[in-house]
Amino acid sequence: DADEEEEEEEEGKGADHKVGEVRSRRSTSEPIPVLKSILDKAMASGALEDDHTTKDPVKKKSAEVAVTKMQPAEEDNTTPNSLTVLFSAPLVWRDKHGEYRPIEMLDFEKEREIICQCFREASRDIDVKFDTATTHRLRTSVTLGCRALHYSGHGHRQFLTFEDGKGGLHWISTEELKNLCGAGSSNEGGTSNGKVEFVFVSACYSRLAGEAFVGAGVGHVVCCQQDLLQDSAALAFTREFYMALAVGRTVKDSFEIGKQAVAASPSVPNSMDEMEKFILLPEDGDHDVKIFDAKPVGNWKQREGGGGKERRSIASMRKSWAQGGNRFNSGGSGRLNTLPSPPEDFLGRETEMYIILNAVLNRRLVCVVGIAGVGRSSIVTALTTYVQERRNTTGIAYIFFVRSAQRFGKGLTYTKRLFKQLVEHGWISSKEGGKEITEEEDMIEIILDVFRKLQSNQRVLIVFDHIDEEQTNDFEFRLFLTQLFSETRFVKVLVTAKREVGLKGGGAGEYVYSLPPLTLRNSVRLFARLCPHVHTGADRRTLVSSLVEDDAQGKLIITDRQINLRTSMIFSLLGDGYPNRILEAAYNMSAEDFGGLFRIGDEERVGGGGAAGTR
Numbered sequence: 131d132a133d134e135e136e137e138e139e140e141e142g143k144g145a146d147h148k149v150g151e152v153r154s155r156r157s158t159s160e161p162i163p164v165l166k167s168i169l170d171k172a173m174a175s176g177a178l179e180d181d182h183t184t185k186d187p188v189k190k191k192s193a194e195v196a197v198t199k200m201q202p203a204e205e206d207n208t209t210p211n212s213l214t215v216l217f218s219a220p221l222v223w224r225d226k227h228g229e230y231r232p233i234e235m236l237d238f239e240k241e242r243e244i245i246c247q248c249f250r251e252a253s254r255d256i257d258v259k260f261d262t263a264t265t266h267r268l269r270t271s272v273t274l275g276c277r278a279l280h281y282s283g284h285g286h287r288q289f290l291t292f293e294d295g296k297g298g299l300h301w302i303s304t305e306e307l308k309n310l311c312g313a314g315s316s317n318e319g320g321t322s323n324g325k326v327e328f329v330f331v332s333a334c335y336s337r338l339a340g341e342a343f344v345g346a347g348v349g350h351v352v353c354c355q356q357d358l359l360q361d362s363a364a365l366a367f368t369r370e371f372y373m374a375l376a377v378g379r380t381v382k383d384s385f386e387i388g389k390q391a392v393a394a395s396p397s398v399p400n401s402m403d404e405m406e407k408f409i410l411l412p413e414d415g416d417h418d419v420k421i422f423d424a425k426p427v428g429n430w431k432q433r434e435g436g437g438g439k440e441r442r443s444i445a446s447m448r449k450s451w452a453q454g455g456n457r458f459n460s461g462g463s464g465r466l467n468t469l470p471s472p473p474e475d476f477l478g479r480e481t482e483m484y485i486i487l488n489a490v491l492n493r494r495l496v497c498v499v500g501i502a503g504v505g506r507s508s509i510v511t512a513l514t515t516y517v518q519e520r521r522n523t524t525g526i527a528y529i530f531f532v533r534s535a536q537r538f539g540k541g542l543t544y545t546k547r548l549f550k551q552l553v554e555h556g557w558i559s560s561k562e563g564g565k566e567i568t569e570e571e572d573m574i575e576i577i578l579d580v581f582r583k584l585q586s587n588q589r590v591l592i593v594f595d596h597i598d599e600e601q602t603n604d605f606e607f608r609l610f611l612t613q614l615f616s617e618t619r620f621v622k623v624l625v626t627a628k629r630e631v632g633l634k635g636g637g638a639g640e641y642v643y644s645l646p647p648l649t650l651r652n653s654v655r656l657f658a659r660l661c662p663h664v665h666t667g668a669d670r671r672t673l674v675s676s677l678v679e680d681d682a683q684g685k686l687i688i689t690d691r692q693i694n695l696r697t698s699m700i701f702s703l704l705g706d707g708y709p710n711r712i713l714e715a716a717y718n719m720s721a722e723d724f725g726g727l728f729r730i731g732d733e734e735r736v737g738g739g740g741a742a743g744t745r
Contacts, residue, residue, distance in 0.1 A: 254376050272326055326348050469529060476509075495639070612637060
């Protein structure tokens with residue numbers, strides 16, 4: 131729940147930069163800033179810097195593999211009755227000193243589901259496509275004839291906060307936004323689909339951005355006053371506005387329906403004030419216009435961004451494989467499993483995710499190492515989900531997620547599980563010459579042959595999660611990786627282990643990232659989310675503010691030399707910043723010990739020095 135998060139503060143220290151704010155729309159009566167201070171005057175071009183950061187059998191311990199197929203966006207002309215939804219959730223921004231500042235990750239699932247539910251209930255032939263908010267994807271949507279556009283992301287008084295395609299923040303000024311969307315709007319010699327008619331800017335402080343869209347020729351723009359906007363209000367408005375728009379009501383009528391939904395919502399505090407924050411631009415424009423005029427359909431289904439084109443490319447690939455020999459199957463159901471989900475309370479890893487993401491984008495072998503309980507699997511599952519949702523910008527079309535025997539017990543080796551998945555999803559046949567393929571050596575060769583035939587738009591990321599020390603030192607595992615990198619072009623590997631794989635050369639240099647424990651602030655945040663003695667969002671914020679009074683101390687980890695005695699004591703009570711230990715501390719802490727945590731903060735404020743906060 132977003133309303134159960136505490137206030138996040140990050141100070142920008144540049145003397146030549148004024149204080150600004152990036153705000154997240156939150157479902158709370160007191161909207162919470164994601165970053166207390168950022169570069170209000172930062173130029174979009176300089177706010178972020180690009181930093182990028184044998185056929186022998188291979189016998190391994192059993193593994194569990196899950197594969198997710200991610201399909202590059204289909205570049206078809208957009209139908210007249212269509213809505214493109216752009217979500218922006220950058221992981222970090224970079225200050226003038228080159229330091230990465232985390233941006234709290236947004237969860238767009240609720241908003242996505244509300245939008246889909248509206249069109250599902252309306253049951254009209256309207257195409258809804260979700261994409262990542264980058265300048266490239268925005269311009270592509272406009273060029274392809276996007277008629278209606280919905281943007282959702284962090285708010286800022288002077289900029290729209292887009293993603294840079296690599297997990298970083300890309301500042302877009304209103305002038306840049308106007309020029310980007312307005313380019314070619316004269317439509318000389320072009321098609322009739324080249325103009326956006328409607329835009330909804332769902333973010334705080336979005337009036338200036340709305341005016342920029344109007345300046346680019348958009349006839350109808352819904353946005354927010356230069357003010358904070360509660361998530362509950364935004365969601366209430368979105369639900370009823372799109373429902374009305376989908377069934378053929380005018381923009382004017384739909385806007386009024388959305389406002390009244392906010393005013394009447396029991397989940398929106400100060401609902402009358404929140405209602406007045408929504409504005410429809412241009413204020414003197416004629417909005418008695420329908421955006422959608424679609425026929426009813428029996429069963430509305432969300433468009434799977436680009437699925438059609440990618441299905442054709444895979445079918446073509448299977449056909450070409452079949453022509454090369456009977457190992458490869460031109461059929462297949464296309465059924466694919468999902469990626470594992472990160473823990474429900476995963477938080478505080480934005481900077482680490484950014485570093486690992488850029489390593490994956492720029493290298494072929496990345497190894498995330500750390501001691502047990504530091505959260506290696508959690509951050510990798512979160513990262514693969516992040517990448518999956520950005521298939522249009524990362525260029526990674528498929529993810530195979532392989533788990534080790536430690537998690538799933540004895541059984542098939544990881545190569546046999548990988549082979550089995552390829553068979554189940556129609557990429558290959560389990561038979562050769564009418565006989566079942568049982569030799570692991572043959573399976574490995576077939577797997578390699580499949581990956582050799584990948585094209586540049588079919589890049590693969592294979593995750594080997596929780597590979598134990600014995601396996602990371604295994605010669606045959608390194609030999610398999612060497613073959614994989616030497617004989618294929620479009621396959622990347624991400625490994626989590628207690629220590630590095632140790633691959634030297636072999637077609638790819640190993641990038642090793644040592645995952646640190648959580649900072650003090652994030653340790654307290656996680657504890658507050660897990661502890662059964664903390665019941666409400668207000669309780670969580672109170673606990674965080676009580677234990678993390680010094681922002682400088684809040685950014686430190688247990689191994690930093692700058693931590694003071696009080697910080698060290700809090701760490702010792704909360705598992706030293708290791709997520710598994712924090713979980714154990716949260717559920718095992720007695721009510722008396724929990725009260726002691728608050729006494730640490732209380733007595734520090736009255737000069738107690740923190741020593742009295744003992745168990």
